[in-house]
Amino acid sequence: MHTYLKIGLTLFALLCGFFFMVLAAVQGSAQPDKVVVHEENLVPEVADSAKKTHIVRVKSGDTTGSILSNLGFPATEAANIIQTSKAVYPLKNIHIGHEFIRIDSDNQVTLIYKINAKEQLVLTAKAGEGWAAKKENRQVSHLVNVVSATIQDSLFLDASKAGLADNLILKLVDMFAWDIDFARDLRKGDSFKVMYEESFDDEGKQEGYTILAATFTNRGRVFTGIRYKDKQGNIEYYNEDGRNLRKTYLKSPVKYSRISSRFRTSRKHPILGYTRAHRGVDYAAKTGTPIHAIGDGKIVYKGRKGGYGRFIEIRHNNGIHSTAYAHMSRYAKGMRKGKYVKQGQVIGYVGMSGLATGPHLHFEFRSRGRAVNPLKVKHKAAKPVPKDELSAFRLKAKEMMRLMSLFDHDDSWG
Ligand SMILES: [Zn+2]
Numbered sequence: 563m564h565t566y567l568k569i570g571l572t573l574f575a576l577l578c579g580f581f582f583m584v585l586a587a588v589q590g591s592a593q594p595d596k597v598v599v600h601e602e603n604l605v606p607e608v609a610d611s612a613k614k615t616h617i618v619r620v621k622s623g624d625t626t627g628s629i630l631s632n633l634g635f636p637a638t639e640a641a642n643i644i645q646t647s648k649a650v651y652p653l654k655n656i657h658i659g660h661e662f663i664r665i666d667s668d669n670q671v672t673l674i675y676k677i678n679a680k681e682q683l684v685l686t687a688k689a690g691e692g693w694a695a696k697k698e699n700r701q702v703s704h705l706v707n708v709v710s711a712t713i714q715d716s717l718f719l720d721a722s723k724a725g726l727a728d729n730l731i732l733k734l735v736d737m738f739a740w741d742i743d744f745a746r747d748l749r750k751g752d753s754f755k756v757m758y759e760e761s762f763d764d765e766g767k768q769e770g771y772t773i774l775a776a777t778f779t780n781r782g783r784v785f786t787g788i789r790y791k792d793k794q795g796n797i798e799y800y801n802e803d804g805r806n807l808r809k810t811y812l813k814s815p816v817k818y819s820r821i822s823s824r825f826r827t828s829r830k831h832p833i834l835g836y837t838r839a840h841r842g843v844d845y846a847a848k849t850g851t852p853i854h855a856i857g858d859g860k861i862v863y864k865g866r867k868g869g870y871g872r873f874i875e876i877r878h879n880n881g882i883h884s885t886a887y888a889h890m891s892r893y894a895k896g897m898r899k900g901k902y903v904k905q906g907q908v909i910g911y912v913g914m915s916g917l918a919t920g921p922h923l924h925f926e927f928r929s930r931g932r933a934v935n936p937l938k939v940k941h942k943a944a945k946p947v948p949k950d951e952l953s954a955f956r957l958k959a960k961e962m963m964r965l966m967s968l969f970d971h972d973d974s975w976g
Contacts, residue, residue, distance in 0.1 A: 613665055613666065613667045614665070614666045614667075615663060615664070615665050615666075616633060616634070616663070616664045616665075617661055617662070617663050617664075618632050618633055618661070618662045618664075619659060619660070619661050619662075620656050620657060620658050620659060620660050620661075620662070621658060622658055624656070624658075626640075626644060626653045626654060626656055627640055627644075629656070629662055630643060630644075630662075633662060633664045633673070634664065635664075635673075642692065642693050643673060643685055643693055646685060646692070646693040646694065646695045647675075647683060647685060647695050649695065650683060650695040650696060650697050651675070651677055651681075651683040651695075651697060653675060653683070656675065660675065660676045660677070661674075661675070661676045661765065662674070662675050662676075663676075669688060669689050670686055670687060670688045670689065671686070671687045672684065672685070672686050673685040673686075676700065676764075676765070677697070679700065679702075679763040679767070679769050680699060680700055680702070680763075681697055681698070681699060681700060682697070682698050682699075682700050683695060683696075683697060684696050684697070684698050700763055700764050701763070701764040702761055702762070702763065702764075702769070703761070703762045703764075704759050704760065704761055704762075705759070705760045705762070706757065706758070706759050706760075706774070707725075707757070707758055707759075707760065708755065708756070708757045708758075708965075708966055708969040709721075709724045709725055709726055709755070709756055709758075710724070710753065710754065710755035710756070710969065711723070711724035711726075711753065711754060712751060712752070712753040713748060713749070713750060713751065713752045713753065713754075714750060716748075717731065717735070717744065717748055718731055721734070721754075726756070727771065729771065730756075730758060730771045730773070733771065733773050734754065734756055734773065734776060734778070736880075737773060737776060737787050737799050737807060738776075738778050738785050738787065738807065739879050739880050739881065740807060740808055740809045740858070740879060740880065741780075741785050741807070742778060742780045742785065743858075743860075743879055743902065745860075746860070746902065747780055747781065748780065749780070749781050752778070752779055752780050752781065753778075753779045754776060754777065754778045754779065755776065755777050755966055755969070756773055756775075756776040757773070757774045757775045757776065757962065757965065757966050757969075758771050758772060758773045758774060758776075759771070759772045759774055772789070773787070773789060773799075774788075774789050774962060775787065775788045775789065775959075775962040775963065775965075775966055777966070785801070785807075786801050786802050786963070787799040787800070787801065787807050788800055788801070788802070788955075788958070788959045788962050788963075790947060790955055790958060790959075792947065792948055792951055793948070793951060794948075798944075798945075800946065800947055800955065800959075802956075802959050802963070804946045804947035804952050804955050804956070804959075805946050806944040806945055806946055807944075808944040809857070809858075809905070809944055810944050811856040811857045811878075811883075811885075811905070812854060812856040812857070812905060812906060814845065814856075814925075815845070815853050815854050815855070815856050815885070815887060815923060815925055816845050816847050816851055816852070816853050816854070816912060816923050816925075817847065817851060817852075818845035818846060818847045818851075818923070819846050819847055819848075820845075820846050821843060821844065821845060821846070821937075822844040822845070822846040822920075822922055823840055823843070823844035823922075824840070824843060824844075824935075824937065825840060825841065825842060825843055825933075825934075825935035825936065825937065825938070826839065826840050827839050841926055841933035842886070842888075842924050842925050842926035842927075842933070842936065843924075843925050843935075843936045843937055844922045844923070844924050844925075845912075845922055845923045845925060846920065846921070846922045847912045847921065847922060847923060848912065848921060849891050849911070849912055849913050849914070849921040850891060850911050850912060850913075851911065851912040851923075852894075852908040852910075852911060852912075853887050853890065853908065853909055853910045853911060853912060853923055854905075854906050854907065854908055854909070855876055855885070855903045855904065855905060855906065855907050855909050856885055856905065857876075857878045857879070857883070857885070857905045858878065858879050858902070858903070858904050858905050859876040859877050859878040859879055859884070859885075859902070859903060860876065860877050860879075860900065860901070860902050860903075861874060861875070861876055861897060861898065861899055861900065861901045861902075861903060861909075862875050862876065862877045862884070862899065863875035863886075863899065864893065864897055864898055864899050865899075866915070866916075867888075867916075868916065868917075869916045869917035870886075870888035870889065870916045870924065871888060871889045871890065871913070871914070871915025871916025871917070871918065872888075872889070872890035872891070872892070872893060872910065872913065872915045872916070873886065873887065873888045873890070873916075874886070874887045874890070874893070874897065874909050874910060875887075876903060876909075882929060882930055883927065883928065883929055884927075884928045884931075885925065885926065885927050885928070885936075886925070886926040886928070887909065887910060887923060887924075887925060888916060888923070888924035888925075888926075889912070889913055889914055889915050889916050889918045889921075889922060889923065889924050890910040890911060890912065890913050890915060890923075891910075891911050891912060891913025891914070891915065891921070892910060892911050892913070893909065893910045893911075894907075894908045894909050894910050894911070897909055897910065927939055
């Protein structure tokens with residue numbers, strides 16, 4: 563409900579006339595009241611009631627000792643601080659750009675070191691007592707934005723103009739990559755709308771983007787993705803019916819009688835006689851058995867290729883995987899380089915062209931250009947929303963879509 567509240571408040575801000583909404587919701591532990599920089603005031607004075615705050619950012623050449631000295635701690639006190647920190651986060655280990663904050667109030671001194679975006683070391687010394695150290699979570703603030711655009715030039719250009727960062731555009735592309743071929747299918751007039759959360763640490767440094775929901779209209783077809791975390795903690799994007807936006811590959815490209823040779827890094831070649839690697843799997847099958855593309859993709863090679871004989875290579879839509887099919891007796895009709903094929907589509911027929919002792923399909927699976935064992939590739943299952951969570955998911959999906967729809971009037975606010 564937290565997110566909805568934020569969005570609700572943000573919507574309110576937007577209705578008040580802000581085009582981009584700005585709203586910080588606070589998580590984690592409390593922070594010192596207010597942080598004010600006093601560059602000139604190296605040794606904070608302890609006032610009776612007001613807090614005094616002093617910040618030092620670690621620079622090249624700084625040591626923990628020199629920083630603590632700058633913050634006004636005498637050498638013995640600095641040694642105590644460093645000793646106390648050891649059990650929680652050793653202050654010997656500091657990084658350029660990270661902040662130290664000293665806060666003096668009437669009865670205690672607090673020293674904070676920002677360990678990373680999520681954690682800080684907090685040391686406190688009450689009047690007349692020694693130092694105590696603990697680790698705390700830092701504040702994270704979120705900003706929820708909804709951005710929509712219609713494609714005039716290119717997705718990247720138009721999305722950038724609409725204010726989306728490059729890595730957010732990539733996330734949007736990843737999300738719909740199984741349904742939309744972004745290299746080929748985009749048309750002028752296609753459009754998208756994305757609702758995303760931007761996170762910041764307590765210094766206002768941007769920590770990243772999370773897409774909460776998005777729609778993409780491609781050649782008149784509308785694709786929807788909603789982020790959902792199930793009870794097991796798995797986070798996936800689903801369409802409104804709870805179908806996973808990711809897809810998996812076919813288990814094998816042919817109906818085979820047996821696997822005649824497995825993937826291995828070296829083996830004795832049956833024809834060439836010497837030992838060489840076998841970077842694929844051989845499926846023995848009768849000549850003429852149809853060979854199916856295991857996933858949607860584009861043919862990047864079609865033709866004879868040395869020992870492979872008649873050969874087709876497909877680059878899959880996710881841009882990471884490619885598959886190769888060798889020793890075909892013939893190609894299916896219409897196969898050519900640059901052609902897009904669908905999962906399950908017949909691309910050719912089993913044979914023994916090239917170097918082969920009998921009819922079989924030699925099949926390779928490449929991930930980022932490297933051959934991997936097709937039988938060992940573990941594709942993350944693209945399961946739908948668990949059945950017992952479907953009604954909860956539908957409610958959430960409906961709410962997300964409703965919130966996004968409230969932003970349909972960008973023209974009047976532009
Ligand atoms: Zn083979």
